[in-house]
Amino acid sequence: ITSLQNDIPFDLSPILPLSFQKIENWVNAFFKEKISLQRKVRKLKKEEAFNSQNYLKFVTLFSSLINADKNQAALKEKVIIEREDLLPNLVDNYKQKMNFPKSDLNDLRDEAYLEAESKLKEANSRVFSLNLPTGLGKTLIAYNLALKLRSIREKEFGYKARIIYSLPFISVIDQNFDIFQKVIEKENQNNSNLIIKHHSSTELKYKTSDYEFDDNQSELLIEGWNAEIICTTFVQFFQTLLSNKNSNLRRFHQLNNSIIILDEIQQIPIEYWK
Numbered sequence: 001i002t003s004l005q006n007d008i009p010f011d012l013s014p015i016l017p018l019s020f021q022k023i024e025n026w027v028n029a030f031f032k033e034k035i036s037l038q039r040k041v042r043k044l045k046k047e048e049a050f051n052s053q054n055y056l057k058f059v060t061l062f063s064s065l066i067n068a069d070k071n072q073a074a075l076k077e078k079v080i081i082e083r084e085d086l087l088p089n090l091v092d093n094y095k096q097k098m099n100f101p102k103s104d105l106n107d108l109r110d111e112a113y114l115e116a117e118s119k120l121k122e123a124n125s126r127v128f129s130l131n132l133p134t135g136l137g138k139t140l141i142a143y144n145l146a147l148k149l150r151s152i153r154e155k156e157f158g159y160k161a162r163i164i165y166s167l168p169f170i171s172v173i174d175q176n177f178d179i180f181q182k183v184i185e186k187e188n189q190n191n192s193n194l195i196i197k198h199h200s201s202t203e204l205k206y207k208t209s210d211y212e213f214d215d216n217q218s219e220l221l222i223e224g225w226n227a228e229i230i231c232t233t234f235v236q237f238f239q240t241l242l243s244n245k246n247s248n249l250r251r252f253h254q255l256n257n258s259i260i261i262l263d264e265i266q267q268i269p270i271e272y273w274k
Contacts, residue, residue: 063252067224070250074220078211081226083160084194086184088151091144094183109137116141120148139176139263143183146259153257162258163229166237168267170199176263177231184229196222197231223247225254234268 087093095113100106112132120128128145132138146163153161165180167173177197184194192206206218206226213221225232239248240255262268 059249059252060256063249066246067250067253070220071224074217075213078213078217081193081208081221084191084228085160086147086150086194086228088147090147090183091140095140105135112136113141113144116145117148120145139179140183142261142263143180146261149259153259157257159257160228162225162227162254163261164225164237164255164258165229165231165261165263166234167231167263168234169264170201170233172264173197173199173231173233180229180231192218192221193227195229195231196225196227198222198225198236199233223251225251230254234262237262 100109116130130138130142130145132141143163143165146165150161150163153159165176167176174197177195180195191208193208196202196206202222204215204219204222206213206221237260239245240251243249
C-alpha cells in the first residue's frame with residue numbers, strides 16, 4: 001500500500017489503515033453494486049466511451065498496482081527507492097569544468113545553448129521542438145533544457161519530474177549515457193537511482209549509495225525505471241505507452257508528470273507520426 005500510494009495521484013487516506021472490516025465492507029458493497037458495475041463496463045466497451053482519458057486512467061492504476069505488488073514481493077524492506085535531487089545547472093557546471101577551447105564551432109554551440117534556454121523560459125507549452133544541425137551539441141542542450149524544466153515544474157507543482165531520454169539506437173544510448181554520468185557525477189558514486197539505461201542489452205546491476213541489489217532485484221528496478229533519468233530506446237518507450245504485457249505496463253505510471261525527450265525523432269517511419 002505504501003508503494004502504491006507513492007505512485008498514484010489519488011488520496012488513499014479514507015481506506016488506510018487497512019482492516020478486515022474495511023475490506024469486508026468493500027466486498028459487500030461490490031456485490032451490491034454488481035449490476036450497476038456491469039452496466040458501466042458495457043458502457044466503457046462502447047466506442048464513444050473508450051477514449052484516451054479512460055485508457056490513461058485505467059492503465060495508470062493497473063501499472064501502479066502491479067508495480068507495487070512486484071516490488072513488495074521482491075524488495076521486501078527495500079521496497080521504497082528514495083527520490084533524488086538534481087541541480088538545474090548541472091550542464092552549466094559540466095561545460096565550465098570541461099573548459100572547451102575557443103573555436104568558431106564551439107561559439108556556435110554556445111549560441112545555440114543559450115538561445116534554446118531563453119526560448120524555454122519564454123514559452124508556455126508542454127511540447128517543444130529542438131532542430132539543430134549535427135555537431136551543435138544537441139544532446140547537452142536537450143539535457144540542460146530537461147533539467148531546467150524539471151526545476152520549473154518542481155517549483156510550480158511540487159513534484160520531481162523524471163527525465164526519460166529515448167533514442168532509436170542502442171549504440172547512441174550507451175554514448176549519451178556516458179556523457180550523462182559525467183554531467184551528474186556525484187562524489188564519484190554511480191547511483192542507479194540517479195540514472196539508469198534500459199535496453200535489450202542492459203547490464204542488470206542496480207545500486208544506491210548504501211546498498212547493492214542482487215540480480216533479480218536489479219532487473220526489477222531497472223525494468224521499472226526507478227531513477228531520476230532513464231536512457232532508453234524508442235522500442236522500450238513506445239511499448240510502455242502502448243502494450244498489453246505486464247512487463248511493459250508496470251512502468252507506465254512512471255510516464256506521469258515526466259519530461260520525455262525523443263531524440264532523432266526522424267528515425268520513426270513517417271506512417272507512425274500521426
